[in-house]
Amino acid sequence: MQVGDAVLALSKVAYRWPGRTAFSLTVPDLSVAKGESVLLLGESGSGKSTLLSLICGTVLPDRGTVKVAGTNIAGLSGAARDRFRAEQIGVIFQQFNLLPFGSVVDNILLPLRFAPERRARAGHAASEAANLCTALGLPTDITQAKANTLSVGQQQRVAVARALIGQPPLIVADEPTSALDANSQVAFLDLLFAQTATHGTSLLMVSHDPRLGERFDRVISMEDIALIERAAA
Template sequence: MLLGQSGSGKSTLLSLICGIVLPDSGDVAVIGQKISALRPSARDRFRAETIGLVFQQFNLLPYASVADNILLPLRFAPARRARVDDPLREAARLCRALDLPEAALGQSAGRLSVGQQQRVAVARALIGAPPLIVADEPTSALDAETQTAFLDLLFAQVRAVGASLLMVSHDPRLGARFDRVLQISTIVRPLSRPTS
């Protein structure tokens, strides 16, 4: 887990890890792959294949069905797609595992409650078993009880898939559930811009 206050650079770090933002200098390596060296299209592909992302909120395309939302990354990740025999059935299985009503699959994602939307986002991150799940404050939009239930489900499923979970939060109480907790302030030093 990555702990830090807002504005401390957590999101920028996540963007770097996901290969959406490139470092001005230095390298970024994810699972042994130097992503800053990849061409843009290869980086997009790499992200689709290896990382399942869950944002704070507004994770889903509101006009698309829940099923289409869950299946979206498979469109860009052939290897993840190949790991799933029947994508629709797998989406349904994930929904069940995440305590979502199966009827929700056909619904418009925009109609779901925030808690349900977050769980759909988790299902999307997990489908095709990418090795890394990145979650950016996934619980901050949820109330306390839902938070716990959500995290229980998240942990159970991440474990079931065998993925690593990198979660960003500003809530130190969650740290007990993680193998490693890093304070962002210990790894990030604010850099004054070179003046010359």
Template sequence: MGDSGIIELKDVRFRWPGRTSFSIAVPEFSVASGETVLLLGESGSGKSTLLSLICGTVLADSGVVVVGGTDLKTLSGWSRDRFRAEQIGVVFQQFNLLPFGSVADNILLPLRFAPDRKGRCTDARREAEGLCRALGLPEGVVESKAATLSVGQQQRVAVARALIGQPPILIADEPTSSLDETAQANFLDLMFDQVKVQASTLLMVSHDPRLGERFDRVVRMSEIVTIEREVA
């Protein structure tokens, strides 16, 4: 595990509070800066828990989680939220957007919580429009209500939101599972283009091994994570 890892986990143990039957252990896992990594795993393999740990929405019971050189344990709850907003853009499987907001509202939302990212945008609105264009969204889409977009378009808006203000890390949790095959390829092409442009680190989770060829590295969940289930 090199010092240059933008994401580093060591001897991490975590148990969801109130759910004694499920806990995960991550002996060692790291992602280098600028690397694109695909995490392969079925549902229930602890993917979501791992992402929550990296994002700092939950804290490890023991061990170290270092993101961008900062040990998350040293941050207070409030500064971890701020830190996440600055460092990480997130794309979920689906329902990424606030349906009642416009596309622009949704894309600009993280800047509200991340002043540094906001500072990197000279004109946030123009930037949002530029990202939409680069991601192949129709012209003038920023004014539309998020709920009126197709699922594929919504996922692209989510990528635009995750990338605005150039956070160093992009985390995508099964972003393509709600898309059909052609849309998947198309979506990944556009996302990878933008990741290259911004030189972001990409950590994507999927259950689909066919996606692996695009990534620098493919890691199976079972290689890095041990799950303990107690039979109740």
């Protein structure tokens, strides 16, 4: 894979959390190609959350580059990183992070408030939100329902629609299947892959479950790409 083909590219990245329980993470090289689905495996404490924070620009590396869609986000100001993240990265959180008293459509459209280019790509945003709901198997009349009235499965699909709207080039999913049984996991991944394939979206999904690997183009483990160091107590 050429560097120009990478939607996500980390090079010589190092980061150290400050404090008494000092923790450092070094990632010499990590890349995800356009349209590629990658499963990142790691146990609790392996640095997965730190790595996702670096990819999303919520923390900055002490050295190295983190490029998303060709832009080194480590070189952006805080406000610029926030805007860039909203434009270029769709995030599916483990706990969904929906606004409980907001409607389904309000939750789906939330990222577009901070991302004018992504909003433009969505076209008629409310219609696109409704189309995504349909594609994800949600009832046609659900868009005005409050998020706190939805089942867990419905909340999860709304979270996926929120990540997909406006076609960001990269989707980052943090343990989105951890609370699902096997059948629900299969159904969820079917929907997620169908939508990312439609738009040529790259997917980086974090999990501790290696059984999911056969669904992805590539499987990598934290121990293979990262070096973790912890200060002695």
